[in-house]
Amino acid sequence: MRARAAQLIFVALFAVLTLAAGCAANPSATTPSPPPLDPPSADWTVDLAAFAAQDAADPPPQRPVVFTGSSSIRLWQTLAEDFPGVPTLNRGFGGSQLRDVAHYADTLAIQYRPRMIVIYGGDNDINAGRDAQQVLSDFRAVVARIRSDLPDVPIVYLSIKPSPSRESQLATQREANAAIRAEAARWPRVEFVDVATPMLDAGGRPRPELFVEDRLHMNRDGYALWRRIVAPHLK
Known part of the structure; x- marks a missing residue:
């Protein structure tokens, strides 16, 4: 026995x-295999060519913190002064959606061998009619694409911001943010950073004083708020 x-x-x-x-x-x-991706939301040839020209004219820093995503990143022109001592590289392209970051991750971030990648996306996706689950799926695709080449590089995702011009989309934004927060917790070295809650007033509405006249893009006060929130997460 x-x-x-x-x-x-x-x-x-x-x-x-x-x-x-x-x-x-x-x-x-x-x-796990990355989820399937829809085609890019637009033709980004001109934007990608502009990045290549910038690299040729002014070589990017070694091992930068790459910021990429839609216009909230593209218009963040004060990264260097906002985060002194941190080598930053702005690779935001206005109007983009999360799946665009996944499609072009190599050009936008991976090729620079960054020390960290900061991503903002989902805002335009919802405005274009994508639901919270589609945004979540595209977030997974972004992370999986980056992880295939950079398995150890920290990824910081900035939550979808509330803006007065898109106040009607707040419920979908909240749903997407909650789903992405839970998903990020499942991945090592992937961090969800809530920039949305501090941008709401006591009644839960977007704070208009943080935005320029179009009520969509942020002014200096909006970026100052983001700087205070993001700074502790940079390495």
Whole structure:
């Protein structure tokens, strides 16, 4: 009886070790495949060419913190002075959606071998009619794409901001933010940073004093608020 029990234990241990060895030899066996992506939301050829021209004229810093995403990033022109001592690189492209960041992650971020990537997206996605689950799926695709080349680089996602011009979309924004917060917690070195809540007044409405006349893009006060929120998360 003891011999039979010992034999069964040996077989079980052998099976476990064999499975572990197989997973080590084939990492994709334990790594989920990235979700399918819809085509890019627009033709970004001109924007990508502009980034290449900027790199040629003024080489980017070594191992920068790359900021990428839509116009809230593109218009953040004070990154260097807002985060002194941190080598920053702005690769925001106005009007973009999260799936665009996934499609062009190599050009926007990976090629620079960054120390960290900060992403803002989801705002334009919802405005274009995508629902919270589609935004969540595109967020997963962005993270999976970056992780395929940069498995250890920290990723910071800035929550979808509330703005007066898109106040009717607040419920979908909240749903997407909550879903992405939960998803980010499942990934190592992926952090969800809530910039949305401090941009609401006591009644839960977007604070108009943080925005320029179009009531969509932020003014200096809006970016000053973001700077205070984001600074503790930069490395």
